[in-house]
Amino acid sequence: MALLTLGLNHKTAPLDIRERITFGPDIIVAALRSLSERPGVDEATILSTCNRTEIYCALNQGGRQEICQWLSDFHGVEPETVSPYLYDHENRESVRHLLRVASGLDSMVLGEPQILGQVKSAFQTACDATTTGKLLGRLFQHTFSVAKQVRTDTAIGHSPVSVAFAAVSLARQIFSDLTNQTALLIGAGETIELAARHLHQHGIGRIIVANRTLERAHTLANQFDGYAIALTEIPSHLAEADIVISSTASPLPVLGKGTVESALKKRKHQPMFMVDIAVPRDIESEVGNLNDAYLYTVDDLQEVIDENLRSRLEAAEQAQEIIDFHTEEFMGWLRSLDAVGMIQDYRRQAECMRDEALDRAMKQLTNGKSPEEALQFLAHTITNKLLHTPSTQIRQAGFDGHIELLEAANTLFQIKDGDSSK
CATH class of the missing domain: 1.20.58 (Methane Monooxygenase Hydroxylase; Chain G, domain 1)
Incomplete structure (x- = not known):
């Protein structure tokens, strides 16, 4: 049996391609079951985040071409459209890649901690969909253990660097003093919670949290002395916001050009700083063409992120040594599976x-x-x-x-x- 990883990420694919190949929570289970029904696919897990979509498979036949065809078919795109942006890893390199991903070494923000939780969630979803087995089960449990060791034994996560942190850092560059500013946070997931935490630590004047589930918005807003609104109330409050940070799982934009244009008129064209962390995008790209609206996407944050990476480079080298050791450890276990059958036959x-x-x-x-x-x-x-x-x-x-x-x-x-x- 062979291990295969097929995917694309922020390094290999532009945002418009990544948007077309995401697996939202509403389709992930159906996707897993569809994939596991393909000939040759014994086990499957799909990791889909803002910056990457990756498929992990245990195969008894077939390979890259078959999985690429399934990916294209499922999303209704031509294979030629997505194939140039895909990378694939087999066996040892597949193991090594997953360990790097879960440890934050392959993230846009080196060492960011959120990815481990996302990997765990992806694996749990696959378990619930009954598309995992002995091989992926052992691989992902091994991965969680190694990622924990990397966090414990290196300084990879000591600096508060993340996409959310980068967004807040950029806001502080534009508004040197945040005490008189109002931030509208759209969504209530982990990234938005981190953004709220960073804003609060830097003395933001007011925080408004907008979310589809109002109860969840209230829970988050109460932590930071903010107040909550429903997504439908955004047009009524958008003009109050100097800073807008959005990260939802919506398949369609939650903020359109017209809504932002109306808010800017109410603000008498005071500048509005907007960061769209979501993939697919929450804010229509045309908003970036408006005067006084400064729209940034996850790709635009790269420069800010780069400034915060230097202290983590040495830790990343140490982490890679740990990963290389545990990659070989897992491959030893994988090779031992062949010996088990031989031992049983001989016995x-x-x-x-x-x-x-x-x-x-x-x-x-x-x-x-x-x-x-x-x-x-x-x-x-x-x-x-x-x-x-x-x-x-x-x-x-x-x-x-x-x-x-x-x-x-x-x-x-x-x-x-x-x-x-x-």
Whole structure:
């Protein structure tokens, strides 16, 4: 069985391509079941975030082309449209890639902690959809353990760097003092919670939280002395916002050009700083063409993010050493699966020999042979049967000059040099 990872991320694909290949919470289970029904796919997990979409499969046949075709078919796009942006990893590199992803080494923000929770959530969704098994189960549990070790043993996560942090850092560059500013946060997920936390720590004047579920918005807003509104109330409050940060799972934009244009008129064209972290986008791209609206997407945050990475580079090198070690550890376990089947077959063969010899020894006892004679027959027969094939093969290897096979036999049987009578 082979491991395959197929995906695209912020490094390989522009935002408009990533938007077309996402798996929202409303379709992820159907996607997993559709994928697992493809010939050759034994197990499957899909990781879909703002910055990446990745498919992890255990395959008994097929490979990149078949999974790429499924991905294109599921999203209704031509394979030629998405294929140039895809990367794929097999077996060892697939394991190594997942360990890097979960540890934050492959993120836009090096070492960001949110990705581990997203990987765990993706795996739990696949478990609930019954599309995982022994191989992916072991791989993901191994991954969680390694990611935890990376966090514990390195400084990869010591600096408060994330997409949310980058957004707030950019806001502070535009508004040097946040105490008189109002922030409208759209969504109530982990990224928005982090943004609210960073804004609160930097003394933001007011926080408004808008969410589809008003109760969730209230829960988040109360943590930071803010107040909550429903998504439908945004047009009535948008003019109050100096800073807008949006990150929802909506498949369609929640803020259109007309709504923003109306808000800017009410503000008498005071500048509005807007960050759209969502994929697909929450804010129509045309908003960026409006005067006094400064719209940034996740891709635009890269410069801000780069400034906060320097302290993590050394930690990333240490983390990579941990990952390389545990990649080989997992591959050792994977290789051992082949040995397990061989051991079971050899044991069954030996047990058949034993049962046959024992049956003949019991018949000798029934026919009047002494126990000593029967035991000697049993021991002699089992020894000869167990040693016959290995002895024949070792003798032939010597005759043919297969030194490597003789060395392997010596290692396998742990043969001692010297006189056995000593």
